[in-house]
Amino acid sequence: MSWIREGELSIIERFCANIIKAGPMPKHVAFIMDGNRRYAQKCHVERQQGHSQGFDKLAQTLRWCLNLGIREVTVYAFSIENFKRSKEEVDGLMDLARQKFSRLLEEQENLKKHGVCIRVLGDLPLLPVDIQELIAQAVLFNKLCFLNVCFAYTSRHEISNAVREMAWGVEQGLLEPRSELMAGCGSAPPPSFNLQP
Amino acid sequence: MSGAGGLAWRALHALVRALLCLHARSSRACAAARAAWRRRGPAHGGAARGRQRWRADGRALRKLPVHVGLVVTEEEPSYADMASLVVWCMAVGISYVSVYDHNGIFKRNNSRLMDEILKQQQELLGLDCSKYTVEFANQDKTGQVLNCQSTLKVLSPEDGKADIVKAAQNFCQLVAQQQRTHSDLDVNMLDNLLSSTNGFPDPDLVLKFGPVDSTLGFLPWHIRLTEIISLPSHLNISYEDFFSALHHYAACEQRWGK
Numbered sequence: 001m002s003w004i005r006e007g008e009l010s011i012i013e014r015f016c017a018n019i020i021k022a023g024p025m026p027k028h029v030a031f032i033m034d035g036n037r038r039y040a041q042k043c044h045v046e047r048q049q050g051h052s053q054g055f056d057k058l059a060q061t062l063r064w065c066l067n068l069g070i071r072e073v074t075v076y077a078f079s080i081e082n083f084k085r086s087k088e089e090v091d092g093l094m095d096l097a098r099q100k101f102s103r104l105l106e107e108q109e110n111l112k113k114h115g116v117c118i119r120v121l122g123d124l125p126l127l128p129v130d131i132q133e134l135i136a137q138a139v140l141f142n143k144l145c146f147l148n149v150c151f152a153y154t155s156r157h158e159i160s161n162a163v164r165e166m167a168w169g170v171e172q173g174l175l176e177p178r179s180e181l182m183a184g185c186g187s188a189p190p191p192s193f194n195l196q197p
Numbered sequence: 198m199s200g201a202g203g204l205a206w207r208a209l210h211a212l213v214r215a216l217l218c219l220h221a222r223s224s225r226a227c228a229a230a231r232a233a234w235r236r237r238g239p240a241h242g243g244a245a246r247g248r249q250r251w252r253a254d255g256r257a258l259r260k261l262p263v264h265v266g267l268v269v270t271e272e273e274p275s276y277a278d279m280a281s282l283v284v285w286c287m288a289v290g291i292s293y294v295s296v297y298d299h300n301g302i303f304k305r306n307n308s309r310l311m312d313e314i315l316k317q318q319q320e321l322l323g324l325d326c327s328k329y330t331v332e333f334a335n336q337d338k339t340g341q342v343l344n345c346q347s348t349l350k351v352l353s354p355e356d357g358k359a360d361i362v363k364a365a366q367n368f369c370q371l372v373a374q375q376q377r378t379h380s381d382l383d384v385n386m387l388d389n390l391l392s393s394t395n396g397f398p399d400p401d402l403v404l405k406f407g408p409v410d411s412t413l414g415f416l417p418w419h420i421r422l423t424e425i426i427s428l429p430s431h432l433n434i435s436y437e438d439f440f441s442a443l444h445h446y447a448a449c450e451q452r453w454g455k
Contacts, residue, residue: 018202018205019202019205019206019209020206021202022200022202022203022205022206023206023210079454080454081453081454081455082454082455084453084454084455085454085455154421155417155418155421156384156387156388156418156421157384159361159387159418160382160383160384160386160387163364163365163368163369163382163387164379164380164382164383165379166365166369167368167369167372167377167378167379167382168379170369170372170373170379171372171378171379175369177366177369177370177372177373178366178369178370193410
């Protein structure tokens, strides 16, 4: 299953999209991928199936965002806290990640055509080496729209990593300790809103 | 905005606003009707009975938050209503309370809030309030009190992101002076370098008052695992609404990522 589902909107969806687009639109939406296991329980399927279907719905959502002209989407896919889950579930999620990042590699031409920039944010050294290698190949640096995938992520680790890098800059004599850079990090604007089921 | 799409959007927008307005008016009417009863608490004419009931209420919950953040997103905060909330927190047995508004109004008018809290303590908990005396964590004049069971902090946006920036700059200063290396910095060290909540645990629960779907800069580092419960307004808030939120917290399942 592709990251951004193919196909245009139905007539009703197009009608609703036109109404929504006529008003103010968020520039950046973040999705918290929560509820896959509850969904699996409700539908009496395995947890892994819940996670897989969660990804399918994400692909559909990304298509809606593209159609609505939302230029930046962030997806919180896997938290460092999620490593506390059972080995079976974590291995299953890593296998899903392998599949999906490999698929990203296959779709690179199509994504480049749409000008999609893919960034993967997180403490990547915590991940299996083969997944780190896939991610390194899968990231794209285009400029029309942005997809940030937070994988092995927590905000505290992100902030700490940023401060550590600045401290490295100070060590190397590249930055002053009281640099204004510290107050404004990163190139992405904050999300206009977060969606969590 | 132009064309049929724009017209349809405007019509939909107007309908939604009208519905929200009706709902808000109805909520305000109910809240005003409860306002007179609010300050008396559950037992009319008996602060002592009220005190006992509040303690019992707290003990009856499956879990009680250790630190509650009271976050006001409305433009005009009410000192009396915020004082009620703080005193109720103390009365049910919550050990740490923080008060926040994104304009820093409560922080700038700290004394006024304190006076209101002390007044309501007396009114709602009776004259003998030595067991419930609150220590104001960021207040110069009030000293340590015996049998102190609750601590209050009044916070503003400078205690949020700005505190993280200050901690980062302080660490970089240590690196520049070669007292530390960049690889010394990890999550725990940065946590210890933050000063806005010294001695306070991270908030277990945030009660957010007002229509804004955001915590507006309240302790962004500290609320990674916090349960956030939204309430329409802190104006004329009743004890029942407050306790209902605590009940909701007690019933929620927290998996901490597991």
